[in-house]
Amino acid sequence: MKTMTRGELAKECGVNIEALRYYEKRRLIDPPMRSEIGYRLYSNEDAARIRFIRNAQKLGFTLNEILELLKLRIKKNESCEPVLEKAQKKLNEVEQKIKGLKSMKKVLKKMIHRCEESTLTSDCPILGSFESGREL
Amino acid sequence: MKTMTRGELAKECGVNIEALRYYEKRRLIDPPMRSEIGYRLYSNEDAARIRFIRNAQKLGFTLNEILELLKLRIKKNESCEPVLEKAQKKLNEVEQKIKGLKSMKKVLKKMIHRCEESTLTSDCPILGSFESGREL
DNA sequence: CTTGACCCTGTACTATGGTACAGGGTGTAA
DNA sequence: TTACACCCTGTACCATAGTACAGGGTCAAG
Numbered sequence: 001m002k003t004m005t006r007g008e009l010a011k012e013c014g015v016n017i018e019a020l021r022y023y024e025k026r027r028l029i030d031p032p033m034r035s036e037i038g039y040r041l042y043s044n045e046d047a048a049r050i051r052f053i054r055n056a057q058k059l060g061f062t063l064n065e066i067l068e069l070l071k072l073r074i075k076k077n078e079s080c081e082p083v084l085e086k087a088q089k090k091l092n093e094v095e096q097k098i099k100g101l102k103s104m105k106k107v108l109k110k111m112i113h114r115c116e117e118s119t120l121t122s123d124c125p126i127l128g129s130f131e132s133g134r135e136l
Numbered sequence: 137m138k139t140m141t142r143g144e145l146a147k148e149c150g151v152n153i154e155a156l157r158y159y160e161k162r163r164l165i166d167p168p169m170r171s172e173i174g175y176r177l178y179s180n181e182d183a184a185r186i187r188f189i190r191n192a193q194k195l196g197f198t199l200n201e202i203l204e205l206l207k208l209r210i211k212k213n214e215s216c217e218p219v220l221e222k223a224q225k226k227l228n229e230v231e232q233k234i235k236g237l238k239s240m241k242k243v244l245k246k247m248i249h250r251c252e253e254s255t256l257t258s259d260c261p262i263l264g265s266f267e268s269g270r271e272l
Numbered sequence: 273c274t275t276g277a278c279c280c281t282g283t284a285c286t287a288t289g290g291t292a293c294a295g296g297g298t299g300t301a302a
Numbered sequence: 303t304t305a306c307a308c309c310c311t312g313t314a315c316c317a318t319a320g321t322a323c324a325g326g327g328t329c330a331a332g
Binding site: 058072080088095098102105111112116 | 191192195197208223224230234237238244
Binding site: 141142143157171173174175176 | 307308309310311
């Protein structure tokens with residue numbers, strides 16, 4: 001199995017090298033293997049995890065929430081129930097977020113549309129459409 | 137026009153009273169009118185703004201980004217161009233976020249589905265589907 | 273055989289987004 | 303008229319999520 005050092009992984013995932021140590025401390029990634037002289041050796045799975053973390057953060061999840069997401073898996077001979085429940089809850093959250101973003105998208109599109117239609121010298125009739133909040 | 141005090145607005149929007157002062161300092165809301173004895177008097181538009189801010193935060197926008205969103209409007213006799221450009225950029229961001237959330241939703245749904253299908257004593261075949269990150 | 277580019281640990285500092293007083297004013301209700 | 307619930311300002315503190323050293327080890331190239 002191919003392994004990476006901390007610097008390599010940081011580069012590959014576009015994160016600061018110190019963030020990797022921080023994620024380890026926060027238990028978002030397992031303590032990686034170590035080389036003979038004590039260097040961390042990361043796997044491709046670690047890289048996938050880091051990318052997952054960054055993606056989820058951009059979508060508005062906190063590190064604690066991401067930890068919960070990452071723990072959502074079933075071990076052999078254990079009941080699915082608790083995982084199912086959490087997955088259901090997360091699914092709801094995700095659907096709410098999508099809904100919110102879709103409203104935002106709609107308003108932005110309307111705005112762009114109106115901008116493009118009006119001539120540059122006339123005023124755009126958008127004032128008040130966004131901050132009214134009624135559409136979110 | 138009906139006005140609200142700080143406490144009333146905070147209650148209505150479900151935010152801490154001090155957050156309102158903070159948003160004012162960060163220029164996310166305009167300095168509100170004051171009563172004779174110096175109390176802040178907020179309008180319904182202020183309330184809408186506060187709700188917008190909270191919504192946008194849940195969707196992963198920072199206060200600076202939200203400020204940009206809120207500034208996206210066209211004043212009379214000004215060119216649409218710069219606003220159009222920013223709106224376009226924001227639209228892209230929003231669409232990316234939706235895409236990411238949809239992937240997450242797909243994985244969660246698959247998980248829930250598999251959980252529901254399997255009997256409680258058998259193992260769920262999910263191990264590794266999520267943290268691989270390939271689906272995001 | 274030392275210089276440079278990595279890595280290690282521990283600890284301190286930072287930015288963002290609040291939250292919590294302290295010390296003081298106002299206005300109504302008992 | 304005083305007690306209480308509000309409001310004001312300023313400033314200090316807090317959690318989260320990093321980021322940046324300091325002080326030290328390893329190893330390959332010049």
